[in-house]
Amino acid sequence: MAKVRVATMWFSGCAGCHMSLLDIDETLIDLAARIDLRNSPLTDLKAFPEDGVDVTLIEGAVANEEHLHLVRTAREKSKIIVALGDCAVTGNVPALRNGFDSNQMIQAIYGSPATSNGALPFDVVPRLLGRVSPLAEVIPVDFFVHGCPPPAGLIAKVILALLDGETPELVGSDLKFG
Amino acid sequence: MERQIHIEPVTRIEGHGKITVFLDSAGDVRDAQFHVTELRGFEQFCVGRTMWEMPGLTARICGICPVSHILASAKACDAILAVRIPETAQLLRRLMNLAQLVQSHALSFFYLSAPDFLLGWDCDPATRNVVGLIAARPDLARKGIRLRAFGQEAIDRLGGKRIHPAWAVPGGVNQALSQEDRAWMTERLPEARTTIQETLALFKSAFGDTKERDVLGDYPSLYMGLVRQDGAWEHYEGVLRIVDAKGRVVREHNPAQYAEIIQEASEPWTYLKFPYYQPMGYPEGMYRVGPLGRINACDRFDTPLAQAELEEFRAQSGGRSGRVFDYHYARLIEILAAIEEMAELLADDRITSPAIRAEAGVNAREGVGVHEAPRGTLIHHYWVDQNGIIEKLNLIVSTGHNNLAMNRAIREIAKIYIKKGKVSEGILNRIEGGIRAYDPCLSCSVHAVGRMPLRVEIVNAQGEVEATLSRD
Ligand code: SF4
Numbered sequence: 001m002a003k004v005r006v007a008t009m010w011f012s013g014c015a016g017c018h019m020s021l022l023d024i025d026e027t028l029i030d031l032a033a034r035i036d037l038r039n040s041p042l043t044d045l046k047a048f049p050e051d052g053v054d055v056t057l058i059e060g061a062v063a064n065e066e067h068l069h070l071v072r073t074a075r076e077k078s079k080i081i082v083a084l085g086d087c088a089v090t091g092n093v094p095a096l097r098n099g100f101d102s103n104q105m106i107q108a109i110y111g112s113p114a115t116s117n118g119a120l121p122f123d124v125v126p127r128l129l130g131r132v133s134p135l136a137e138v139i140p141v142d143f144f145v146h147g148c149p150p151p152a153g154l155i156a157k158v159i160l161a162l163l164d165g166e167t168p169e170l171v172g173s174d175l176k177f178g
Numbered sequence: 179m180e181r182q183i184h185i186e187p188v189t190r191i192e193g194h195g196k197i198t199v200f201l202d203s204a205g206d207v208r209d210a211q212f213h214v215t216e217l218r219g220f221e222q223f224c225v226g227r228t229m230w231e232m233p234g235l236t237a238r239i240c241g242i243c244p245v246s247h248i249l250a251s252a253k254a255c256d257a258i259l260a261v262r263i264p265e266t267a268q269l270l271r272r273l274m275n276l277a278q279l280v281q282s283h284a285l286s287f288f289y290l291s292a293p294d295f296l297l298g299w300d301c302d303p304a305t306r307n308v309v310g311l312i313a314a315r316p317d318l319a320r321k322g323i324r325l326r327a328f329g330q331e332a333i334d335r336l337g338g339k340r341i342h343p344a345w346a347v348p349g350g351v352n353q354a355l356s357q358e359d360r361a362w363m364t365e366r367l368p369e370a371r372t373t374i375q376e377t378l379a380l381f382k383s384a385f386g387d388t389k390e391r392d393v394l395g396d397y398p399s400l401y402m403g404l405v406r407q408d409g410a411w412e413h414y415e416g417v418l419r420i421v422d423a424k425g426r427v428v429r430e431h432n433p434a435q436y437a438e439i440i441q442e443a444s445e446p447w448t449y450l451k452f453p454y455y456q457p458m459g460y461p462e463g464m465y466r467v468g469p470l471g472r473i474n475a476c477d478r479f480d481t482p483l484a485q486a487e488l489e490e491f492r493a494q495s496g497g498r499s500g501r502v503f504d505y506h507y508a509r510l511i512e513i514l515a516a517i518e519e520m521a522e523l524l525a526d527d528r529i530t531s532p533a534i535r536a537e538a539g540v541n542a543r544e545g546v547g548v549h550e551a552p553r554g555t556l557i558h559h560y561w562v563d564q565n566g567i568i569e570k571l572n573l574i575v576s577t578g579h580n581n582l583a584m585n586r587a588i589r590e591i592a593k594i595y596i597k598k599g600k601v602s603e604g605i606l607n608r609i610e611g612g613i614r615a616y617d618p619c620l621s622c623s624v625h626a627v628g629r630m631p632l633r634v635e636i637v638n639a640q641g642e643v644e645a646t647l648s649r650d
Binding site for chain 1: 196198211213214215216217218219221222223235238239240241242244285289290304306307308309312313316319320323324326327330340341342441442443444445446447448449451460
């Protein structure tokens with residue numbers, strides 16, 4: 001049986017959802033035999049393969065111009081998109097900056113007197129979007145996995161269902177935020 | 179003709195971090211910059227919230243070391259309550275901090291970095307990752323996974339959740355340790371100790387030759403970390419000590435007064451600020467924190483196995499080491515120290531006492547919490563109104579302290595591998611390895627766990643791309 005091609009990405013989040021994925025511990029060893037892990041923060045592969053992947057798990061909200069570009073690429077290149085965790089599902093903590101003006105925020109964090117030289121990061125680095133968005137505000141999403149982070153067991157359940165070509169069924173406490 | 183080389187670790191459009199190398203007209207390296215490309219703005223949106231939610235909220239700065247933020251935040255709040263937390267709460271917080279040190283260091287070593295030097299710097303990038311390590315060295319990979327799992331499971335048993343446990347609170351912790359969970363940790367400790375001892379032996383047999391450890395550069399700097407009053411290695415409290423490249427004490431300072439010795443600068447090309455040792459100015463006041471910073475700053479370990487390793491390390495290095503690669507070595511020694519101290523804490527009957535929280539209101543308008551996170555000294559500083567509403571906050575995260583040093587590392591490595599405009603293929607993974615050795619928790623400062631795919635662009639003075647090296 002051909003291995004299922006999986007990519008993972010993160011945007012504005014804390015890496016906790018990726019950590020929770022690793023928290024499946026030794027199940028990772030069995031999973032490694034069944035999936036072809038492509039572009040991911042955990043591998044050295046940086047781009048989607050030409051012919052795309054089966055499943056992309058995305059952690060984090062869309063907060064800057066790079067994320068916006070990438071989330072659209074992810075949609076184009078993936079059969080199934082999973083919003084992994086509350087930041088991707090609702091915006092969660094990163095979206096708490098909505099309502100603050102991003103230029104004023106940069107001035108407050110980097111300008112004098114917060115730093116001794118007051119240089120403002122506006123070169124090279126990607127520009128912040130005025131508003132942080134959950135994935136579904138930007139692209140169609142196939143599955144939503146709740147939690148901050150979703151427990152490892154829930155992530156394993158979703159991945160194993162997708163590997164078997166089934167629709168993951170999330171009920172009861174699977175649907176809990178936080 | 180001057181040229182720039184762009185290295186985009188997470189690619190141009192995918193990056194939370196990228197690198198530019200500047201060449202002079204002779205084609206030699208003039209400078210290098212590590213750009214951190216993500217910003218979330220905690221220092222802004224926490225203003226106006228209550229101090230009681232700060233541990234839970236700031237935990238979301240980082241899912242790799244949430245415990246660090248929970249503890250630094252709770253400590254800052256303890257100072258605002260102006261209470262001394264119960265002895266048992268103190269012991270339990272230490273225990274959780276050590277469990278986190280084990281899991282986070284194990285993640286850095288086994289999942290992120292070991293594939294480079296155990297599978298080979300130049301092996302196929304498609305398999306040079308944890309999945310490749312599982313295939314090539316299943317026994318070792320399983321042991322590494324179980325070591326991290328031990329740390330995570332201990333956090334879960336203490337705080338009810340592996341990631342973002344709502345456990346440390348202003349005044350102490352909110353759940354005592356049960357005898358059952360104490361027994362579970364005690365039983366699992368020997369396996370963890372055996373794993374780390376075997377890994378240290380393996381590491382030393384492969385890299386005992388200090389020449390091999392020069393691969394990521396070697397340069398002097400100041401080192402900073404908390405130490406006990408008597409100079410021993412410490413992770414939860416104590417004095418903030420700065421030593422020079424030879425290990426001579428430059429300064430010992432009250433951590434609550436960090437602002438007297440540490441200032442921050444900013445640059446237009448990165449979202450990560452640059453803390454520096456204020457008396458030496460910017461950027462000369464570069465210092466390093468984290469595993470190597472701590473073991474260079476302390477006089478000794480208080481536990482016998484870690485102390486024996488430290489003596490061997492120092493004998494081999496001729497005193498303090500400035501090698502970037504030695505961060506990995508130091509990380510393994512610290513896992514051993516953490517396991518030894520966990521055993522001591524678990525053997526102490528006070529650990530299961532139910533007296534775990536001091537209740538109080540707002541008794542001070544300002545509080546500083548400082549402790550050692552896996553990646554180095556972490557500082558939370560809050561100012562509140564009389565109701566405990568946050569008016570202002572300052573966070574100096576561990577990875578930030580190393581910002582100047584990481585920029586120096588990539589410059590050194592670029593100098594080793596780029597001569598007269600000739601860029602060798604080897605530069606890709608070495609530069610990446612140089613950053614990775616610091617285990618930058620860019621989630622803390624911003625983002626990005628570990629492995630950073632590279633793309634190198636050589637751009638001439640007209641801005642045209644002359645050549646591209648990449649590895650996708
Ligand atoms: S959902 Fe929670 S754990 Fe996941 S990235 Fe967001 S803050 Fe981190």
